[in-house]
Amino acid sequence: MQFPDDDNGKMLAAMAEAGIDLTKQLDVDFFLVFDDQRDAESATEELAKLELEGEMELQLNDEVGKWELIVCVPMVPEYQAIVDQELQLNTFAEEFGGATDGWGVMQHQEGDDDFADEDDGHECGADCKH
Known part of the structure; x- marks a missing residue:
């Protein structure tokens, strides 16, 4: 597969090289970051009203000192679909003083169970890939 020479294209190429099937629906996590907790909470509330397919999680990222809203969208990870969603x-x-900060896909790999966090709060559905 050929991908554009930008961050999204490089990420998709790396995923394909790792053996991830990019023709199947995956849970794609988009990261939105906010400096202010109230802005992040307001954004979370408004996004929930839009009934976007997928799940959301708001947390403080201690490493960067920002509030991070993770929006998990089930989708086939095609280049243009990723760009459009981002x-x-x-x-x-x-609109809430934030910005996107990339995306990623959780992919279950052999050996992951050795380091699994049993209480991560994630509830897997029938099509979950991790």
């Missing part, structure tokens, strides 16, 4: 979420986040 642009849409960035426009939304900007």
Whole structure:
């Protein structure tokens, strides 16, 4: 597969190289960051009203000292779909003083169970990939 030479294209190429099937629906996590807790909470409340397919989680990222809203969207990770979703979420986040900060996919790999966090609060559905 050929991908554009940008961050999204490089991420997709790395995923394909790692053996991830990019033709199947995956849970793609988009990261929105906010400096202010109230802005992050307001954004979370408003995004919930939009009934976006997927799940959300708000947490303080201690490493960078910012509030991080993780928006998990089930989708086939096609380049243009990723770009479009990221642009849409960035426009939304900007209304609350935030911005997108990349995306990723949790992929269950052999040996992951050795380090699994049993109380991570994630509830897997029938199509969960991790």
